[in-house]
Amino acid sequence: MARIAIIGGGPAGLMAAEAASAQGVAVTVFEAMPTAGRKLLMAGKSGLNITHAEDGASFDARYGGARARLQAALDAFPAQTVRDWCTGLGVETFVGSSGRVFPKAMKASPLLRAWLGRLAERGVVLETRHRWIGFDGDSLAFDTPNGQSCERFDAVVLALGGASWPELGSDAAWVPWLAERDVLVAPFRPANCGFEVAWSPPFIERFAGEPVKSVVASSDAGSIQGEFVVSRDGIEGSLVYAHAASLRDRLEAAGRAVLTLDLAPGRTAEKLARDLARQPAKASFSNRLRKATGLDGVKLALLRELVPDISSRPPDEIALYIKALPLPVLPPRPIGKAISVAGGVAWEGVTDDFMLRALPGTFVCGEMLDWEAPTGGYLLTACLATGRAAGLAAARYAGAKFPSWGQESNDEQD
Known part of the structure; x- marks a missing residue:
């Protein structure tokens, strides 16, 4: 036999x-x-x-x-x-x-x-x-x-x-x-891996482990809706894995890669800008954003982390960042964890x-x-x-x- x-x-x-x-x-x-x-x-x-x-x-x-x-x-x-x-x-x-x-x-x-x-x-x-x-x-x-x-x-x-x-x-x-x-x-x-991100220590301390839900992420792989998780080292989760090959290849070819986030799918930048403009100027930025856009928690923190002067921007610019927030990624997490x-x-x-x-x-x-x-x-x-x-x-x-x-x-x- x-x-x-x-x-x-x-x-x-x-x-x-x-x-x-x-x-x-x-x-x-x-x-x-x-x-x-x-x-x-x-x-x-x-x-x-x-x-x-x-x-x-x-x-x-x-x-x-x-x-x-x-x-x-x-x-x-x-x-x-x-x-x-x-x-x-x-x-x-x-x-x-x-x-x-x-x-x-x-x-x-x-x-x-x-x-x-x-x-x-x-x-x-x-x-x-x-x-x-x-x-x-x-x-x-x-x-x-x-x-x-x-x-x-x-x-x-x-x-x-x-x-x-x-x-x-x-x-x-x-x-x-x-x-x-x-x-x-x-x-x-x-492949199907997380990526490192240069988070600030305060952001890590408060938001590591937090899921970022109902967002659209875009890269050379296209635009995909889902969720991901903020980790102490960067980002993980199914939405990140869907873009992993594209981000990895871009890093290898150009030395840098960006995952672009739409934090408010289904709402246009124009409507977000109008709703932001109607908020009282004396209100805090977090209250204005929450009432106009519904964003708070980790999504608000991402805006502040990635655009440090976001609170001083005019409504139309804030709206554009909400719809297309650039998240620069660093090298993938170790291959043994992919x-x-x-x-x-x-x-x-x-x-x-x-x-x-x-x-x-x-x-x-x-x-x-x-x-x-x-x-x-x-x-x-x-x-x-x-x-x-x-x-x-x-x-x-x-x-x-x-x-x-x-x-x-x-x-x-x-």
């Missing part, structure tokens, strides 16, 4: 194991951590956004320049199929108001337990605390609780993740081992079925590959889709070495 190794027990690796094992090959998953799926469980703390319910064309466009290379995998495992797969594991899902899809239990643990149970029933072996440490000739070398070991397999799927949240297992330690085998790896960069990364194994070194050209029989999937997408279920969907594609391709490759494999596999599928 053909033997396949899956290196990495995250969503991409577990899906590769599921796909390969269904083809009648022997599968072993090697995971460096004490348990599998740790990043999946971390994502589940905020509800586990599995996928997104928007139309297929809009969904696929979220992958930007990597869309063409991901398209076949996404077509074979689209959002509705992801939901059906969850249902097959006994996990019902629902579509939230934003179109994001979540388990009804709003947790990852039931899905992961059911998934690992299914893999065990199929004979998949899970070896935890087995850290891959590179190649030893044609063998894979591991650090294990019983010392170092080397094993050979008929095909290998690498699903080691990128460089975000290294404490959960994605530490990019694999980069030099692949580079030594002539695999080109694009440098990792943070939700996801850009960069990874370069596409020119990967075949259409996710095999490394420099290492025949070795396949890659998930965040190891050079792609990025916004939050909203797109990250997990692509990890599952590429894991499935790589697992199927690895099974085909390994099974081709065994003359009877194809017939056995077809019989099993029937």
Whole structure:
């Protein structure tokens, strides 16, 4: 029987194991951590956004320049199929108001337990605390609780993740081992990340941790409505993540980037100016602003922080700043704290079925590959889709070495 190794027990690796094992090959998953799926469980703390319910064309466009290379995998495992797969594991899902899809239990643990149970029933072996440490000739070398070991397999799927949240297992330690085998790896960069801002100490002391709700933020990525959070270091949250790639690229290209905030969506600058002009001149600035615009708290503080002399400006200028407040951002927060990364194994070194050209029989999937997408279920969907594609391709490759494999596999599928 053909033997396949899956290196990495995250969503991409577990899906590769599921796909390969269904083809009648022997599968072993090697995971460096004490348990599998740790990043999946971390994502589940905020509800586990599995996928997104928007139309297929809009969904696929979220992958930007990597869309063409991901398209076949996404077509074979689209959002509705992801939901059906969850249902097959006994996990019902629902579509939230934003179109994001979540388990009804709003947790990852039931899905992961059911998934690992299914893999065990199929004979998949899970070896935890087995850290891959590179190649030893044609063998894979591991650090294990019983010392170092080397094993050979008929095909290998690498699903080691990128460089975000290294404490959960994605530490990019694999980069030099692949580079030594002539695999080109694009440098990792943070994606879906927060950005540093040079807040004043008084602003930090009073407003760190405060959410800024119902604003429209604009950058090269467009204008998007949502909310973000003021942190001691800068800004975080879903609205910031939606602009992260644009802000990061602008910083790299020009050395500076600005996120422009509309603090009063739905109201024109002209109306805000008229309402401000009607306020008594003797009233305090905060009272004038609150009564004319409804802004107070952290939104008022942002105006004062970013335009120190805002209170002395005429109503029409104040209104313009309310509608287009420039928020200069500094470099992204450390890559280890990013939700996801850009960069990874370069596409020119990967075949259409996710095999490394420099290492025949070795396949890659998930965040190891050079792609990025916004939050909203797109990250997990692509990890599952590429894991499935790589697992199927690895099974085909390994099974081709065994003359009877194809017939056995077809019989099993029937």
